[in-house]
Amino acid sequence: MMRTRPLKVALLGCGVVGSEVARIMTTHADDLAARIGAPVELAGVAVRRPDKVREGIPAELITTDATALVKRGDIDVVVEVIGGVEPARTLITTAFEHGASVVSANKALLAQDGTSLYASADQHGQDLYYEAAVAGAIPLIRPLRESLAGDKINRVMGIVNGTTNFILDRMDTNGAGYSEALDEATALGYAEADPTADVEGFDAAAKAAILAGIAFHTRVRLDDVYREGMTEVTAADFASAKRMGCTIKLLAICERSADGESVTARVHPAMIPLSHPLASVREAYNAVFVEAEAAGRLMFYGPGAGGSPTASAVLGDLVAVCRNKLNEATGPGESAYTQLPVSPMGDVVTRYHISLDVADKPGVLAQVATVFAEHGVSIDTVRQQGKDGEASLVVVTHRAPDAALSGTVEALRKLDTVRGVASIMRVEGE
């Protein structure tokens, strides 16, 4: 039963993702029509540079006036792949006001303004879908929002940035230093000219905010996410990790507290055991590990970025939103009913791997151990290694609140016998 009047789609942005969305919409038009129950038509493409040659896109569809396009009144779905906060935000709300649903791949905008965008979609009876915003082609938003809707998610822990995973994987495999591995990532197109958003964890933090909100049915703002980049991870850290049977990954971790009354979200490098499924995620792949009360431990793995994978996620959403349009219904909206507060990093319970440069003389270990005890932090293992009057002391703690652990480190720095703190790394996944 095929409706013959096509659903009209406006595409905002025609870069790597947008051009791939347009290409698939054209080459796979019959498949999309069969799966939706009506044909879909590319009704307009808003771009910044109208004179660029865009293969397969008729020139008459190209416009530089994105606002006029979303205001046309005959658009059923707006696909926003511009990125950034403005003008994307205004265009999306304008689309809702003019009766269009929106598919977006814009993690920065959703992390910052998800709540107001949801409210606008809801007010105008439109859909807001954004599978492509987190972990590219990996189906993640829909499984969390829908497949696990009858379960209680306790933890989401993942590798959600391909650039940094590529760099860390190279450091692990080749023993490369950070800047050498970054150079390789840049040369291969995995890292941008300015890699700050990736290597400082901003990109992963935006995704953590989105994931935490969905997983715990509450609102998590970008500012709520604790963030540490991975630019200070060294070859020595990897050597330490190997001795512990671990590797190092930049992780986004969203957790429900033990009492269930609050949640936390954070991004930082961490050691994880080689036996953990996330440890074997190589190159620029992404993977997200989910722990739910009834379902147990799940993992979702795939390419986290790139034109084609991101386009796949956008098109999956486009099919769903178009089906909803035909049904005159909308999919699940924002679910923030639990209103759980977000706790600060100090409340997170984790483990530290601390590497200290110390004086090689009797009594140092006793001094150090006393500091840990004074902060209520229990030690799991200590490894001492001495040479030429200098020694290193590697301490791995048991689980303790991050505030107690960081307090311990501060106190250790003040000891005369501690020459320096060579590295601190959290240990996760055990």
Add this chain to the structure above:
Amino acid sequence: MMRTRPLKVALLGCGVVGSEVARIMTTHADDLAARIGAPVELAGVAVRRPDKVREGIPAELITTDATALVKRGDIDVVVEVIGGVEPARTLITTAFEHGASVVSANKALLAQDGTSLYASADQHGQDLYYEAAVAGAIPLIRPLRESLAGDKINRVMGIVNGTTNFILDRMDTNGAGYSEALDEATALGYAEADPTADVEGFDAAAKAAILAGIAFHTRVRLDDVYREGMTEVTAADFASAKRMGCTIKLLAICERSADGESVTARVHPAMIPLSHPLASVREAYNAVFVEAEAAGRLMFYGPGAGGSPTASAVLGDLVAVCRNKLNEATGPGESAYTQLPVSPMGDVVTRYHISLDVADKPGVLAQVATVFAEHGVSIDTVRQQGKDGEASLVVVTHRAPDAALSGTVEALRKLDTVRGVASIMRVEGE
């Protein structure tokens, strides 16, 4: 905006899965109501043994008359966790006729009669959801049907039976033989008293039929699935696999042919490289690897069975179906528009690992190689090992149609110098 009249749910079956569904519906009632937008009420539970004590389920809800329960007329959703073909099939169609949508975990029934059940659901404007039927709690049906609805899936390859994965994992790890590993699986409750459905691949074949139908938007019947069990996998096979850098898994493989004009579905043990993500799936876990044109390579991993994980999948579907009820809409139905034919096993392109016992004399390899050449099968590697006039010859082929490969093996058996074919195993995932 919460509707106050509850949605009424009838539960058919109250075994391991059903009792967990009932428990979560009770203990998490507020969460489910918030996520659905209306409360859900357990309105009746059909069981075979009414006198059994069922903690947390009020006695007045228990009935032995499942037919009367689904015919009551006030039931919004029927959850079918009885399993088997009858009476499940009749109860499900009766539910549709009486205005109820259905959530089912019944892989055998869906593999056999999915098409007629879909038609019945469609005719009566009801939903049929069955995430729990394949790979337990792992969100798989929804990602394939919805997240990848804008993509073209070329292959689905997975470990979809936890019992056999547990047995093979034990054989791999401990060097145990099949029957020893089966005994351990039975003792630990991973294998049933009669393990036939698992070890002979019937369970996996039902799942393969369901997955192939969804992935390729066509109809794949249980009879269309080629099936080989794993009872003849030996410790020697694992030793051979190790020498090749492989392990052995029982795989369900659904593929689109190279020309895109047909599909295949099969279940058999196969060697896969240790570097493949499926190789590291241990114990009774399941994982499904999906290759799509735009999305690339995805993997979904988690517990494939058990009361709680299966209940999680059932409840996710329950939430979706209830939301659809409130929207007076239905979710995506069967999509079989491509009408792609299912090709026989002989057309599948694969590789063989063949281990032959041969006479240890000159000219044997030339004879054997001639047989491969006559069948158009190209040899990748040969390994010879001789002792006491006997020798073994291990041949790994390049990719060829299964018919040519099996024809080669038949011809090899007829050679005087071939004392026996010690093992044949397909090689996948490269």
